[in-house]
Amino acid sequence: MKKNLLTLLILVVILSGCNNSNQEKKTEDMKTETNGEVPKISDFPVGDPNTAYAQYFSGRSWLAPLTKMSELNVPMSNVTFEPGCRNNWHSHTGGQLLVAVGGIGYYQERGKAAVRMTPGDIIEIAPNIEHWHGAAPDEWFSHLAIV
Amino acid sequence: MKKNLLTLLILVVILSGCNNSNQEKKTEDMKTETNGEVPKISDFPVGDPNTAYAQYFSGRSWLAPLTKMSELNVPMSNVTFEPGCRNNWHSHTGGQLLVAVGGIGYYQERGKAAVRMTPGDIIEIAPNIEHWHGAAPDEWFSHLAIV
Numbered sequence: 001m002k003k004n005l006l007t008l009l010i011l012v013v014i015l016s017g018c019n020n021s022n023q024e025k026k027t028e029d030m031k032t033e034t035n036g037e038v039p040k041i042s043d044f045p046v047g048d049p050n051t052a053y054a055q056y057f058s059g060r061s062w063l064a065p066l067t068k069m070s071e072l073n074v075p076m077s078n079v080t081f082e083p084g085c086r087n088n089w090h091s092h093t094g095g096q097l098l099v100a101v102g103g104i105g106y107y108q109e110r111g112k113a114a115v116r117m118t119p120g121d122i123i124e125i126a127p128n129i130e131h132w133h134g135a136a137p138d139e140w141f142s143h144l145a146i147v
Numbered sequence: 148m149k150k151n152l153l154t155l156l157i158l159v160v161i162l163s164g165c166n167n168s169n170q171e172k173k174t175e176d177m178k179t180e181t182n183g184e185v186p187k188i189s190d191f192p193v194g195d196p197n198t199a200y201a202q203y204f205s206g207r208s209w210l211a212p213l214t215k216m217s218e219l220n221v222p223m224s225n226v227t228f229e230p231g232c233r234n235n236w237h238s239h240t241g242g243q244l245l246v247a248v249g250g251i252g253y254y255q256e257r258g259k260a261a262v263r264m265t266p267g268d269i270i271e272i273a274p275n276i277e278h279w280h281g282a283a284p285d286e287w288f289s290h291l292a293i294v
Contacts, residue, residue: 043248043267069271072242074221074293076269095219099291101190120190122223124216144246146221146293 038062042102042119042142044078058134059085066144080142081105086134091127097146098123098133105141107133117143185209189249189266189289191225205281206232213291227289228252233281238274244293245270245280252288254280264290 038046047064050057062080078101089110098107100117107123108114110130117123117133125131135141185193194211197204209227225248236257245254247264254270255261257277264270264280272278282288 043265045267066269067244067271069242069273071273072244072271074244076244076246076293095216097214097219097221097223099223118190120192122213124214124219126216126218146223 038080038082039140041080041140042078044101044142044144046080046142047078050079053087056090057081057085057087061085061087074146076144076146078142079145080140081135083135083139084137086132089130089132091130092125092147093127094147095127095129096125098125099144099146100141101144102140102142104136104139105134105143106136107131117141185227185229186287188227188287189225191248191289191291193227193289194225197226200234203237204228204232204234208232208234221293223291223293225289226292227287228282230282230286231284233279236277236279238277239272239294240274241294242274242276243272245272246291246293247288248291249287249289251283251286252281252290253283254278264288 044066045064046062048062050061050063053061053063060082064078064080065075066078067074067076080102086106098117100119100121100123102119105117106114107117108131109125115123116136123133133143191213192211193209195209197208197210200208200210207229211225211227212222213225214221214223227249233253245264247266247268247270249266252264253261254264255278256272262270263283270280280290
C-alpha cells in the first residue's frame with residue numbers, strides 16, 4: 001500500500017510537471033497573436049491602417065513609421081500587407097531599400113520575374129525603376145522600407 | 148500487484164512522453180546553433196569576422212555588408228557581437244541608424260544611461276554624438292547599422 005501511494009505521489013508530481021510545460025507553451029503561442037486583426041509576424045510595430053495610401057494597394061496594409069530624426073535623412077517604416085495584398089506598379093525618384101522582417105512576400109521589377117521574399121532578404125531598388133511588392137497569396141508579409 | 152504494474156505502466160508512458168518533449172526541445176535548440184561558432188540569433192547573414200575594425204571592439208564581432216547599390220546611398224550591414232563585446236566610444240559625422248534584429252544588447256550616449264536593445268528596437272544617432280553599442284554581458288547581439 002505504501003508503495004502504491006509512493007508511485008501515485010511520483011505520478012502526480014510528473015503529471016503536474018507536464019501540465020506546466022503545456023501551460024508555458026500555450027502562453028508562448030498567445031504572445032505571438034496580438035495587434036488586433038494583424039498577427040504578430042515580426043519584432044517591429046505594425047502601426048496604423050495605411051488608409052492614406054489605400055488607393056495604391058490591392059488590399060489592406062498597415063504602416064508604422066520607425067524614425068523621426070531628420071538629420072539622418074533615412075526615413076524608415078514597417079509596412080505590413082494582409083495575405084494577397086500588393087501595391088500597384090510604381091517607382092521612387094530616390095530609389096528604395098526593402099528589408100523583409102516577417103511572413104512571405106514578393107517583389108517584382110517591370111520585365112523581370114517576381115522574387116520571393118522571406119525574413120532577412122534585402123531588395124535594393126534603383127531610382128525610377130518600376131516595381132511592386134506585397135504579400136504572398138496566403139501569407140501575411142512585413143518589410144522595412146527605407147527611402 | 149496488478150495495480151502496481153498498471154501504475155508503473157502509466158508512469159513509463161508519461162515519462163517517455165516527457166522525454167519526447169525534451170528531445171524536441173533539444174532538436175530545436177540545435178537548429179539555432181549554426182554559422183560555425185556564432186549562434187543563429189537573427190534572419191540576417193552573420194558575415195565574416197570583423198578583423199578590420201577589431202581594434203575598436205572589446206571582443207569578437209562579425210560584419211555582413213547587406214547592400215551594394217551606390218545610387219541608393221544607404222550602406223547597411225549586420226553587425227554581430229559575442230557576449231560582453233562592445234565597441235569603443237565613437238561618433239559618425241553623418242550619424243547612424245541601428246536596428247536590433249537578434250539577441251540582447253546595449254547602446255549608450257555620452258552623459259546618458261545605457262539603453263537595453265532587443266529585436267525590433269531602433270536607435271537614431273545624430274551626427275557627431277559620442278556613443279558605444281554592443282552585446283549584453285551574457286548574450287549574443289545583432290543589429291543592422293545604416294550610415
